[in-house]
Amino acid sequence: MILIKKQVACFGDSIIYGFPYVDSSWLKTFNQNSTQLHLLNYGVCGFTYNDVLEKIQTTYLAPEIKAILLMAGLNDLLEGRPLKYIIDDLKKIVLFCQTKNLPTYIILPLLTKDQALNLKINDLKVKLCEEFVSTSKVLDLYPIIIDNFGIDNLLGWDGIHPSVIGYEQIALSAFTPLEEWGRQL
Numbered sequence: 001m002i003l004i005k006k007q008v009a010c011f012g013d014s015i016i017y018g019f020p021y022v023d024s025s026w027l028k029t030f031n032q033n034s035t036q037l038h039l040l041n042y043g044v045c046g047f048t049y050n051d052v053l054e055k056i057q058t059t060y061l062a063p064e065i066k067a068i069l070l071m072a073g074l075n076d077l078l079e080g081r082p083l084k085y086i087i088d089d090l091k092k093i094v095l096f097c098q099t100k101n102l103p104t105y106i107i108l109p110l111l112t113k114d115q116a117l118n119l120k121i122n123d124l125k126v127k128l129c130e131e132f133v134s135t136s137k138v139l140d141l142y143p144i145i146i147d148n149f150g151i152d153n154l155l156g157w158d159g160i161h162p163s164v165i166g167y168e169q170i171a172l173s174a175f176t177p178l179e180e181w182g183r184q185l
Contacts, residue, residue, distance in 0.1 A: 005038040006185050007064045008105075011052045011093075012071035014161060015110065015170075016043025024164045029171035036182025039069065048076040049089035056093055061100065066185045068097045069178075071107040073128070074160065077120045083127050090128070094135050104136040105181060107174070111142055113159030137181055144173040 018025020027039040076086045149169045156163035
């Protein structure tokens with residue numbers, strides 16, 4: 001019996017894209033190991049949730065796509081966008097996906113080596129959990145990564161983007177929750 005993987009369109013920023021290691025992105029690593037899902041990469045470096053909203057509304061989503069995975073937010077914070085705007089953009093994305101009968105899975109932004117930025121990331125993570133727990137799956141990979149792998153090798157040269165090993169850790173940490181979600185789609 002041939003198992004056909006469910007296709008999931010992944011929208012977001014450079015962490016979805018795999019910057020600067022596209023050939024070692026976490027999506028590619030995940031796809032090599034998954035039996036349930038095939039993650040399609042629609043990530044763009046520098047994207048905010050406002051950019052994701054525009055891209056998702058203007059991208060042809062083939063009937064084979066069964067769900068949407070979202071991972072962004074860090075660029076919103078770096079640009080100084082208020083949490084209200086980020087949440088409003090994400091609400092519009094989730095509503096758009098609901099009109100297309102596409103379940104959404106939100107992966108929360110990862111922490112960085114910048115402690116001041118991490119305070120803002122934590123505030124965003126709390127708000128995202130509060131706002132979207134009833135309409136979407138929400139996953140915080142950071143505790144899974146810390147428990148399973150530690151933090152030392154997660155971040156690369158710039159303190160924001162993962163190292164090659166970090167992308168592997170993201171894929172491995174996301175594997176079980178995403179595979180379970182894939183069985184439910």
